[in-house]
Amino acid sequence: xxxxxxxxxxxxxxxxxxxxxxxxxxxxxxxxxxxxxxxxxxxxxxxxxxxxxxxxxxxxxxxxxxxxxxxxxxxxxxxxxxxxxxxxxxxxxxxxxxxxxxxxxxxxxxxxxxxxxxxxxxxxxxxxxxxxxxxxxxxxxxxxxxxxxxxxxxxxxxxxxxxxxxxxxxxxxxxxxxxxxxxxxxxxxxxxxxxxxxxxxxxxxxxxxxxxxxxxxxxxxxxxxxxxxxxxxxxxxxxxxxxxxxxxxxxxxxxxxxxxxxxxxxxxxx
Amino acid sequence: xxxxxxxxxxxxxxxxxxxxxxxxxxxxxxxxxxxxxxxxxxxxxxxxxxxxxxxxxxxxxxxxxxxxxxxxxxxxxxxxxxxxxxxxxxxxxxxxxxxxxxxxxxxxxxxxxxxxxxxxxxxxxxxxxxxxxxxxxxxxxxxxxxxxxxxxxxxxxxxxxxxxxxxxxxxxxxxxxxxxxxxxxxxxxxxxxxxxxxxxxxxxxxxxxxxxxxxxxxxxxxxxxxxxxxxxxxxxxxxxxxxxxxxxxxxxxxxxxxxxxxxxxxxxxxxxxxxxxxxxxxxxxxxxxxxxxxxxxxxxxxxxx
Numbered sequence: 093x094x095x096x097x098x099x100x101x102x103x104x105x106x107x108x109x110x111x112x113x114x115x116x117x118x119x120x121x122x123x124x125x126x127x128x129x130x131x132x133x134x135x136x137x138x139x140x141x142x143x144x145x146x147x148x149x150x151x152x153x154x155x156x157x158x159x160x161x162x163x164x165x166x167x168x169x170x171x172x173x174x175x176x177x178x179x180x181x182x183x184x185x186x187x188x189x190x191x192x193x194x195x196x197x198x199x200x201x202x203x204x205x206x207x208x209x210x211x212x213x214x215x216x217x218x219x220x221x222x223x224x225x226x227x228x229x230x231x232x233x234x235x236x237x238x239x240x241x242x243x244x245x246x247x248x249x250x251x252x253x254x255x256x257x258x259x260x261x262x263x264x265x266x267x268x269x270x271x272x273x274x275x276x277x278x279x280x281x282x283x284x285x286x287x288x289x290x291x292x293x294x295x296x297x298x299x300x301x302x303x304x305x306x307x308x309x310x311x312x313x314x315x316x317x318x319x320x321x322x323x324x325x326x327x328x329x330x331x332x333x334x335x336x337x338x339x340x341x342x343x344x345x346x347x348x349x350x351x352x353x354x355x356x357x358x359x360x361x362x
Numbered sequence: 363x364x365x366x367x368x369x370x371x372x373x374x375x376x377x378x379x380x381x382x383x384x385x386x387x388x389x390x391x392x393x394x395x396x397x398x399x400x401x402x403x404x405x406x407x408x409x410x411x412x413x414x415x416x417x418x419x420x421x422x423x424x425x426x427x428x429x430x431x432x433x434x435x436x437x438x439x440x441x442x443x444x445x446x447x448x449x450x451x452x453x454x455x456x457x458x459x460x461x462x463x464x465x466x467x468x469x470x471x472x473x474x475x476x477x478x479x480x481x482x483x484x485x486x487x488x489x490x491x492x493x494x495x496x497x498x499x500x501x502x503x504x505x506x507x508x509x510x511x512x513x514x515x516x517x518x519x520x521x522x523x524x525x526x527x528x529x530x531x532x533x534x535x536x537x538x539x540x541x542x543x544x545x546x547x548x549x550x551x552x553x554x555x556x557x558x559x560x561x562x563x564x565x566x567x568x569x570x571x572x573x574x575x576x577x578x579x580x581x582x583x584x585x586x587x588x589x590x591x592x593x594x595x596x597x598x599x600x601x602x603x604x605x606x607x608x609x610x611x612x613x614x615x616x617x618x619x620x621x622x623x624x625x626x627x628x629x630x631x632x633x634x635x636x637x638x639x640x641x642x643x644x645x646x647x648x649x650x651x652x653x654x655x656x657x658x659x660x661x662x663x664x665x666x667x
Contacts, residue, residue: 196373196376196377196380197380199373199377200377200380200381200384202598202601202646203377203380203381203601203643203644203646203647203650204381204384204601204639204642204643204646205601205602205604205605205608205642205643205646206601206602206605207605207606207608207609208604208605208608208620208623208638208639208642209384209639211608211624211627212388212627212635212639213388215627215628215630216388216389288502292502292504295504295506296504296506296609299506299609300609300612300624301628315504315506315507315510318510319510319613322510322513322514322518323518326514326518329507329510329511329514330511330514332507333504333507333508333510333511336504336507337499337502337503337504337507340502340503340504341498341499341502344498344501344502345498348498
């Protein structure tokens with residue numbers, strides 16, 4: 093991490109922020125001053141960020157909220173990446189009709205206002221961790237598919253791939269052993285930035301009442317609850333938003349830094 | 363050239379067909395549309411009757427075909443909540459959403475272009491750092507939180523702007539700004555990076571060598587070329603902008619398609635949800651089609667090939 097920071101201060105700062113949030117999520121029971129359900133108790137405990145409308149400690153809920161945000165976004169980004177990378181490799185390597193079908197599916201998926209699609213699907217299937225992860229993965233796979241397809245189109249023509257084919261390697265083996273390792277660097281970068289985007293989207297769903305249901309603390313719902321008490325207790329809405337901003341900013345720092353380090357050619361694409 | 367346009371049109375039609383399939387199958391996600399649309403207490407006989415009445419007994423393909431045929435005629439069924447055709451209900455709310463999203467886009471472009479150009483011409487300087495800082499924070503800020511913070515500041519504390527509803531110019535400011543922020547950040551970065559690239563091109567060096575003033579070189583030679591990728595990105599971002607509008611409209615109770623659709627989703631009013639998802643997705647497809655065709659027209663290098 094120190095080496096990373098020396099080569100790219102941006103990535104270093106990002107890694108530090110992300111590290112802090114991960115520590116908060118993992119060590120929530122140690123860091124939070126109160127345990128779920130975060131009731132006030134006898135009033136002798138300190139509430140560094142105040143309490144919400146039910147008297148729950150905002151600070152402790154924020155710390156626990158990191159667990160949900162990170163779990164959903166990391167899992168969904170991973171699931172989306174696996175699907176998208178496989179789709180992109182297959183489309184780019186095989187070409188032809190398979191390529192057309194996969195890329196049209198990606199276009200189709202991109203045409204929907206993703207948050208609307210996610211809202212509709214979650215409302216139908218029910219808001220729980222599993223459904224949210226699947227829905228978020230649906231909103232992210234095509235980004236990998238597009239980039240990876242483009243890369244594997246170029247790789248397909250390279251000598252080492254031609255050589256492997258001449259030696260009689262199966263398509264599956266060429267894809268797994270020769271193409272995949274060569275697309276992993278950009279995939280890492282996209283993955284990082286997608287985690288950040290999914291955190292934003294998950295908190296938006298949660299804000300609209302379609303996130304992981306209560307009493308689990310999520311940043312989005314804390315914000316929504318705080319919104320009802322804006323005039324009397326603004327802090328309830330301020331802190332969850334800052335937590336989201338801080339986390340997403342950290343991940344974006346990390347992603348941008350990684351991009352500059354791993355693949356300067358990708359820099360233009362944002 | 364003509365072949366390209368034909369192929370592009372064919373793709374758009376295919377994608378819209380796909381959009382119709384997805385909108386149709388939304389109600390099948392849980393297996394039985396009748397159970398979604400009827401209140402939880404419905405008896406087995408009522409569910410049976412509902413199925414027969416609405417044709418849910420037919421094979422899925424038949425149902426889809428019927429949905430498609432009606433959709434082509436603008437018939438997405440009667441809203442379960444409002445008792446009217448769902449398409450006119452949505453169409454009535456479209457102008458409000460368009461007003462909001464277009465204002466947001468104009469706002470984002472108006473801020474991003476000068477900021478990006480200044481950052482590129484003062485690369486590495488304090489202006490560049492500031493612009494990139496603004497862009498990074500702007501990309502990471504949850505727009506619904508920003509909206510609430512603006513309400514807290516400008517409406518609750520200072521009483522300068524109205525908190526909700528649609529009316530005069532004052533009503534548009536906060537929701538449009540909240541939608542614009544993420545796009546503005548993205549466009550600033552894009553303008554900066556393309557401008558940096560353009561400023562190192564040979565024709566810019568030639569223009570400078572001719573003794574043209576730097577302002578002229580930047581604005582007349584480099585900028586127009588840097589704006590071309592901007593068009594594509596704005597087109598691609600249109601779906602995200604609409605998505606942003608969905609969330610922001612609910613915060614400001616802005617009477618647009620987004621607020622209406624969210625209410626429909628929460629009320630399980632599926633004819634409206636289907637119509638809305640179909641209309642918005644089709645709009646995105648058409649915008650992207652327009653952008654692609656516009657691109658051909660804007661960039662002569664593509665026109666020739």
